[in-house]
Amino acid sequence: MAEAQFKVFRGEGAxxxxxxxxxxxxxxxxxxxxxxxxxxRHANDLAVRWNCRAGKCGxxxxxxxxxxxxxxMTRMDELSLDVPVLIEPMRxxxxxxxxxTDVSRNYEINKKIRPxxxxxxxxxxxYRMQQxxxxxxxxxxxxxxxxxxxxxxxxxxxxxxxxxxxxRFLIRIASLAMHPLDTLNRLKELKDVFGLGxxxxxxxxxxxxxxxxxxxxxxxxxxxxRVAGAFYDPLAWLWKxxxxxxxxxxxxxK
Amino acid sequence: xxxxISIQHPNRSFLETTRIDNWWVGPLLTSIGLLAFIFYSTWxxxxxxxxxxxxxxxxxxxxxxxxxxxxxxxxxxxxxxxAGFRFTxxxxxxxxxxxxxxxxxxxxxxxxxxxxxxxxxxxxxxxxHRYFLYIALIFCVILSYDAIxxxxxxxGLGVGVGSIIMTLNAVxxxxxxxxxxxxxxxxxxxxxxxxxxxxxxxxYQAWKFVSLFNVHHNFWAWISLFWxxxxxxxxxxxxxxIITDYRIL
Numbered sequence: 001m002a003e004a005q006f007k008v009f010r011g012e013g014a015x016x017x018x019x020x021x022x023x024x025x026x027x028x029x030x031x032x033x034x035x036x037x038x039x040x041r042h043a044n045d046l047a048v049r050w051n052c053r054a055g056k057c058g059x060x061x062x063x064x065x066x067x068x069x070x071x072x073m074t075r076m077d078e079l080s081l082d083v084p085v086l087i088e089p090m091r092x093x094x095x096x097x098x099x100x101t102d103v104s105r106n107y108e109i110n111k112k113i114r115p116x117x118x119x120x121x122x123x124x125x126x127y128r129m130q131q132x133x134x135x136x137x138x139x140x141x142x143x144x145x146x147x148x149x150x151x152x153x154x155x156x157x158x159x160x161x162x163x164x165x166x167x168r169f170l171i172r173i174a175s176l177a178m179h180p181l182d183t184l185n186r187l188k189e190l191k192d193v194f195g196l197g198x199x200x201x202x203x204x205x206x207x208x209x210x211x212x213x214x215x216x217x218x219x220x221x222x223x224x225x226r227v228a229g230a231f232y233d234p235l236a237w238l239w240k241x242x243x244x245x246x247x248x249x250x251x252x253x254k
Numbered sequence: 255x256x257x258x259i260s261i262q263h264p265n266r267s268f269l270e271t272t273r274i275d276n277w278w279v280g281p282l283l284t285s286i287g288l289l290a291f292i293f294y295s296t297w298x299x300x301x302x303x304x305x306x307x308x309x310x311x312x313x314x315x316x317x318x319x320x321x322x323x324x325x326x327x328x329x330x331x332x333x334x335x336x337a338g339f340r341f342t343x344x345x346x347x348x349x350x351x352x353x354x355x356x357x358x359x360x361x362x363x364x365x366x367x368x369x370x371x372x373x374x375x376x377x378x379x380x381x382x383h384r385y386f387l388y389i390a391l392i393f394c395v396i397l398s399y400d401a402i403x404x405x406x407x408x409x410g411l412g413v414g415v416g417s418i419i420m421t422l423n424a425v426x427x428x429x430x431x432x433x434x435x436x437x438x439x440x441x442x443x444x445x446x447x448x449x450x451x452x453x454x455x456x457x458y459q460a461w462k463f464v465s466l467f468n469v470h471h472n473f474w475a476w477i478s479l480f481w482x483x484x485x486x487x488x489x490x491x492x493x494x495x496i497i498t499d500y501r502i503l
Contacts, residue, residue: 063272063362065272065273065274065275066271066272066273066274066362067273067275067361067362068361068362080274083274086272086274088272091362129447129449130448130449132448132449132455132458133446133447133448133449133450152361152362154357154358154365155370155372157362157365158358158364158365158367158370159365159368159370161370161372164372177446178446179446180446180447180449180450182446195372197372197373197374197378198370198371198372198373198374199372199373200347200348200351200355200357200372200373200377201344201347201348201351202348202351202352202357202358202361203348204358204361204362207361208361216344217435217468217469217471221344221435222435222438222439222443224373224381225384225435225436225439225443225444226439226444227381228381228383228384229439229444232378232381232382233381233382233384
């Protein structure tokens with residue numbers, strides 16, 4: 001049975017230390033198994049969040065050898081065991097204890113997003129949508145809220161821009177803005193409240209997404225194009241002013 | 255249990271990371287590739303000669319705009335348009351924000367410290383990408399025409415190595431342009447309910463078609479960048495009699 005060395009960040013608040021632990025590696029093992037082995041054999045008070053062990057609850061987000069990953073979806077056989085495996089908490093959020101961080105800011109941002117406001121039901125009391133209408137937003141609904149994208153985004157991680165909602169919530173807004181039933185125009189708040197312009201599309205959010213959601217290409221860039229059309233396109237602005245009667249403008253242009 | 259080094263958490267200093275892979279290779283290669291193209295294309299534009307041979311015309315000089323009132327190389331009359339298209343392209347933005355601006359150079363690597371404003375204020379002009387797209391679409395037609403003309407030699411129709419190179423150049427540039435995110439938005443990405451909108455089904459099909467190219471936008475961006483430079487180099491070398499254009503047919 002192979003043995004690996006793990007360096008695990010331990011501490012409370014903003015300060016901590018790396019502790020080295022031996023781990024017995026077995027076939028099919030993932031990093032979360034190793035962390036739980038450390039917890040059971042060497043450090044019973046090691047704080048770590050986990051739940052489903054199947055990459056669907058988004059609880060065990062951490063940084064493995066410096067890369068934001070879900071521990072339960074990171075197989076040991078994809079890591080080099082020649083050097084100690086480094087496990088750290090997500091650096092984009094305030095540290096609480098050991099591998100646990102305070103992600104509550106995310107829930108505060110979420111509260112600011114206006115919920116789906118559907119158009120009236122059809123005469124038979126139903127809503128009808130075609131597959132082609134909802135195909136795009138189905139991808140966004142795969143999000144498990146692991147917040148790895150929020151963690152890796154340099155706007156939050158390095159620059160601490162409070163006005164920026166972050167990739168996860170831009171994807172949530174995209175799923176509402178592109179919804180065929182939604183009636184709200186969300187472009188102004190995207191620009192002014194959720195700070196879409198802060199994103200410089202360096203695509204780290206897409207790189208770390210465990211659900212392989214094309215966050216930038218399919219979510220953020222289409223939103224940027226919509227905002228560009230509404231606020232930064234001089235010809236579109238001219239056309240709108242020449243042709244529109246503000247009283248007749250619907251809340252959302254279909 | 256062994257105690258080891260201490261670290262502060264969080265640590266956000268410039269280029270700080272605990273990644274153990276070669277994360278710097280990507281931005282380094284991107285920098286080298288982009289700088290090589292910028293230097294070569296600028297040099298080629300200043301040359302103002304050896305851009306034509308037989309039916310071949312360098313894409314740096316296409317369409318050929320020669321005016322008496324313009325004292326500089328004709329390349330400068332057109333190069334601003336493709337340069338603007340690439341500079342404001344969403345893929346290239348990622349590439350140079352990472353490689354040159356270092357915001358960040360790689361994921362989970364400390365970004366360059368600055369008063370970060372994103373694509374607001376000075377960089378708000380990036381939103382004009384769609385206007386460069388309109389011009390780029392015209393260039394696709396012009397370069398395709400030049401590619402067709404490249405099969406027409408003095409002694410009749412034929413196929414030279416240069417004809418194939420120019421044809422591939424038009425194909426690569428068109429594939430790059432067809433994958434443009436602004437085009438994807440304009441053809442159908444701005445529609446929320448395809449089954450309700452006018453020509454909704456057609457726009458959905460158009461959106462899906464552009465999405466096919468958009469998925470590989472970075473590939474088309476690099477291959478078209480390399481090939482446009484290579485096309486100019488080939489025609490330049492043939493024109494300078496350093497190499498001979500081989501006639502296949």
